[in-house]
Amino acid sequence: MKASKIAYKPVGLALGALSGMVASGLFKQAWKVLGHDEDAPDATDEDRGWSEVLLAATLQGAIFAGVKAAVGRAGAAATRRLTGTWPG
Template sequence: MKASKIAYKPVGLALGAVSGMLAGALFKQAWKMLGHDQDAPDATDEERTWNEVLLAATLQGAIFAAVKATVDRAGATATRSLTGTWPG
């Protein structure tokens, strides 16, 4: 295993935590922008419709994936700038 990949592990873990918090905040804002007054529904929320539950899950998944990819890519690019090697 490359030294840069080993060195990137703790950075990647920290970035993962930050990206999760950022994605959660973005999802809450997006859900409100769609005109929903309540928090996003859980899959087991009996009082919410199938459409609402599936829309929330789809939107949340898309936002989390996009934020994770953005943060991972930025972290790898920064690592290459600092070390001269790509961490992957």
């Protein structure tokens, strides 16, 4: 394994945690904007319908994936600027 890849591991983990926090906040705000309750439904929430549960899960997945990709790409680009090598 390349040294740059090993050195990037802790950075990648920190960026992953940061992206999770950012994505969580974005999802909560998006759910409020859509006019739904304060909290998104869980799959086992008996009082919520299929469409609401699936909409929440789809929106949450899309936001988390988008934020993770953006933060990961930005981290890799910053690593290249600093070290001259791509971490992957």
